[in-house]
Amino acid sequence: MMSEMWTSKLRKSWQKNLPIDKLLPDDQPAYVASWIYVFGVLTLAALGVIIATGIVLSFEGPAWYHTSSAGHFMNSLHFWSVQLFFVFMVVHLWGKYWMAAWRGRRLMTWMTGAVAFVASIATAFTGYLVQTNFDSQWITFEAKDGFNSVGVGAWFTVTNLGQMLLLHVAFLPLILGVITVMHVLLVRKKGVVPPIDAAISGVKL
């Protein structure tokens, strides 16, 4: 009877697919020895700084940084961590492409990473819209035509500051966070992809 419980099924599945020594391993295959591997964790670190500074900014509201030097500095931290985040993520993405990191049934790992990239662009874009300065006025006016042209603008209203602010601080980070967690868990579950042609020497290992 116990085995029929959803809770026990979930626990058993988790233990089977992602035991703690897979989730937090203290060793890695010998081939994990390149600077390219650093960019995944750097991307996560930058995301951490973005979230932390974003939370501080959200406590004071979108107009705070216009009038407070502390607010402006916090906005600068948010701004530069976003720039670093994208640099790290793009290098990570290119690295994984040239490693063909989807090999070995890692399709979902690649796809969640690519979706996270697209979701990051959407999240950053809404951030630019809610700066409440001239730049956001300009981006809002220009961007509305694109979204309107394919009908999306009827509901995704870039000129509506309230809607964009809520999407930027709640919905989109939630989506990005969930996808990122899925991506990291998949990396841990599947392990780091072996080098291309490793199978040739693999038989003697």
Place this chain on the structure above:
Amino acid sequence: MKRNSEAFDANPWQGRTRKYDIVKEGVIALVVVSLVTLSLSAFFGSPDEKPLTFKNWATTNADNFYATAVQELAGSSGTATYGAPYNENGDGLNVGPLWLQKWAGVTHMIDAANDFVIAPLSTQVLSTEIASALATWNAASDSVKESWAASYDDAINKVEGDIGAVPAGPYGPVPALAAGLTSMAKSGGLDAALLSQGGFFQTDNTKQILFFGDGAYLDDAGTAANLQGGTWGMMNETGRYPGQAWLWLYSFWYQIPPFNNEESKPIGANADAYILFIMGGMSLGLILIPLIPGVRSLPMLIPIHRRIWRRYYEEEGL
């Protein structure tokens, strides 16, 4: 061989391993990124150009503001002729038989003459002349209103926006209404009136943004800041700061024919819609790269991986 290789890559690694402290790596990465972010913020700060206001527009370029107000009354402005989602006065853009903009319908109804000119003026304590002009406008039929405003709009266009040079004509109350709105904007009253239409709490700036875009003020400011779409503006930022550089590919399409020529039909005239379709397709392509023949094979053909795993290949003699 390919199937064996796929199975090998999928199985847990049975070869040599090395100690790897991922928690320590994560903490070091967080510290390093935090320090770099702090340094960049301390040295360079971040952009924050003040937003434009109707007050500044009406003060620094009164003729253009005045002429834009007349366009709103005449129904010839960009907003008045936009179509969905603001009104039904245009078909919007299309991609072949797909008229998605039109099909999505009007979800944010804007009556440019009323919302941008008449309603804001009606919130003010007006001079006798402007109050009288407002009463005359409100009492007139739609065809008469159109005749007055269109005549004045044409006359302004003929003198290339030099309001003082417009000859007398059958313009009804339109000149007084435009003058009244210009005066209101100069006082700062229009900024507040446009936002507060409909209630005390407002977070929707649609009307201000659209009205701004109908005139030359916002466009000129965008050009001066090098933010126009035709000059890679989408990925630029005000001042000497990096913008959304990750939108380079999106911005790229606006730089080349036929997308950069509005006169080119059907693609240039509907560039916004076509480019969104292209980028949507490319985004989907990015997500599905492992399934796309050719693209998924390039990493095997171009040996960048030999550099990434150089040590491994040397040690294995591959």
